[in-house]
Amino acid sequence: MKPAKVALTAGAALAGAGVVCACAGAAALWSATRSKASRSLRGKVVLITGSSRGLGLALAREFSRRGARLLLTARDEQELERARASILETRSFQDPAEVLVVPADLRKPEEAEYLIARSTEHFGAIDVLVNNAGVITVGPVENQSVEDFHNVMDSNFFTGVHATLAALPGMLARRSGTIVNIASIGGKIAVPHLLPYTASKFAAVGFSEGLHAELRSKGVHVLTVCPGLMRTGSHLSALFSGDAPREYRWFSLSANLPGISISASAAARKIVRAVVSRETEIAITPQAIAAARLAHLAPEVVARTMSAVNRLLPSPVETRQGPQRGADVRGLETMPVTRLGARAARRYNQTS
Numbered sequence: 001m002k003p004a005k006v007a008l009t010a011g012a013a014l015a016g017a018g019v020v021c022a023c024a025g026a027a028a029l030w031s032a033t034r035s036k037a038s039r040s041l042r043g044k045v046v047l048i049t050g051s052s053r054g055l056g057l058a059l060a061r062e063f064s065r066r067g068a069r070l071l072l073t074a075r076d077e078q079e080l081e082r083a084r085a086s087i088l089e090t091r092s093f094q095d096p097a098e099v100l101v102v103p104a105d106l107r108k109p110e111e112a113e114y115l116i117a118r119s120t121e122h123f124g125a126i127d128v129l130v131n132n133a134g135v136i137t138v139g140p141v142e143n144q145s146v147e148d149f150h151n152v153m154d155s156n157f158f159t160g161v162h163a164t165l166a167a168l169p170g171m172l173a174r175r176s177g178t179i180v181n182i183a184s185i186g187g188k189i190a191v192p193h194l195l196p197y198t199a200s201k202f203a204a205v206g207f208s209e210g211l212h213a214e215l216r217s218k219g220v221h222v223l224t225v226c227p228g229l230m231r232t233g234s235h236l237s238a239l240f241s242g243d244a245p246r247e248y249r250w251f252s253l254s255a256n257l258p259g260i261s262i263s264a265s266a267a268a269r270k271i272v273r274a275v276v277s278r279e280t281e282i283a284i285t286p287q288a289i290a291a292a293r294l295a296h297l298a299p300e301v302v303a304r305t306m307s308a309v310n311r312l313l314p315s316p317v318e319t320r321q322g323p324q325r326g327a328d329v330r331g332l333e334t335m336p337v338t339r340l341g342a343r344a345a346r347r348y349n350q351t352s
Contacts, residue, residue, distance in 0.1 A: 040276055041067055041275075041276065042066065042068070043067060044128060045125065045127045045128070046068045047129050047130065047163075047167070048060050048070065048072060049106055049129075049159060050074055051083060052082070052083045053079055053232075053233070053350050054233060055132060055182065055232050055267060056074070056132040058265050059268045060072060061090065061265070062268040062271075064087050064091050064099070068128070070087070071101075071119045072099065072102075073102050073104050073106070074103065074104075075104070081101060084099050100118075100119070102115055102118050106163055107154040107159055109166070111162075112159075112166040115163070116163075116170075120170065126167050126170065126171070127178065128180065129167045130180040130182065131160035131180065131181045131182060133160070134156040135152060135155045135156065135197075135237075135238075136194070137152055137194075137197055138248070139193055139244070140314070143241040143317060144196055148239075148323065149196045151196075152196035152197055152199075153199070153200050153203070156197065156201065157204055160181055160207065171219075171220045172218055172220065174219075175218060176220070177219075177220050177221070178220070178221040178223065179215075180275060181204055181205075181223070181224050182225050183205045183208060183224055184197075184198075184226055184227060185288040185291055185292060186198045187201030188205065188295050189292070189306065191306065192307075193310070193314075205224060223275060223278075223279060225281075226288060227262075229260055229288075231256050231262065233347070233351075234255070235248070235255045235326045236325070236350045237326065238251065238326045239323035239324065239325060240324050240329055241324075242314060242317050243314040243316075244321070244323075245329045245330075245331055248329045250314070251326075252330070260287065261285070264347075267284050270284055
């Protein structure tokens with residue numbers, strides 16, 4: 001073989017070996033990084049509000065998969081016990097006491113204080129607080145009451161404020177800890193027929209960003225999460241006003257279509273990775289990321305788009321009724337969405 005061909009062949013072999021080594025190195029680095037990320041949460045105490053169902057339950061499963069100890073809290077004790085049982089079934093804990101259930105109504109500050117005290121008594125210090133509790137109300141503003149706004153603000157905003165203020169002294173004393181605030185893309189863009197929800201999430205985003213500004217230098221990590229549409233089964237528990245069956249139809253369709261929405265488990269993985277890497281803010285789903293950026297760059301375009309969307313939604317009704325649960329008004333639901341939504345609802349404890 002001619003020297004030039006020998007050299008070329010040898011060079012190609014070395015290049016191929018280099019590629020193989022590089023790929024092997026990258027795989028080893030990825031594996032080591034993932035292992036380190038898992039170790040960083042092993043044994044940590046994670047308190048998740050609104051963790052009896054939906055995204056809260058998906059987050060609890062993901063944190064438990066990485067070895068964290070859990071405190072689950074929500075208002076419904078039976079839902080909490082079902083959530084705890086599902087976590088214990090899917091992961092083997094050395095001690096079932098590593099998953100603690102404490103029913104609490106965090107709209108009341110004294111119950112938030114009790115929750116933190118109970119957690120500290122059982123586990124010791126809280127390493128991660130996830131403010132996830134909340135409700136969704138859907139309907140035109142003409143069919144929303146003052147009570148609807150107060151209820152949603154109490155559930156979506158003040159639950160997070162109360163839990164944070166109760167947990168914060170311990171974190172500041174240790175100069176460590178993470179606070180995760182689950183907001184929404186609805187906290188960046190005002191979505192029509194979701195006005196109480198949107199107002200509460202705008203408040204949650206402002207609260208979270210302000211916390212980050214004040215606490216970063218004091219050792220406390222704050223993460224703001226702005227998800228887009230997720231398949232959590234929450235459309236069955238959402239509250240609908242106005243023409244409730246038709247409001248439910250568009251909402252359930254949006255919340256469950258693949259390509260538009262993301263599975264709750266995928267969202268949970270993204271959130272937990274952001275906790276480990278100590279990110280400041282994340283949006284979930286490409287649509288949410290694009291919408292959040294567009295809201296800052298072209299607010300007039302976003303406003304006109306949302307106004308156009310509003311024209312496609314059901315009209316207000318003259319007879320005002322109290323909000324109705326999605327599970328009670330689902331007669332007009334689109335069939336493919338029925339199957340997808342039902343699967344998510346069963347998986348994330350939205351049905352009994």
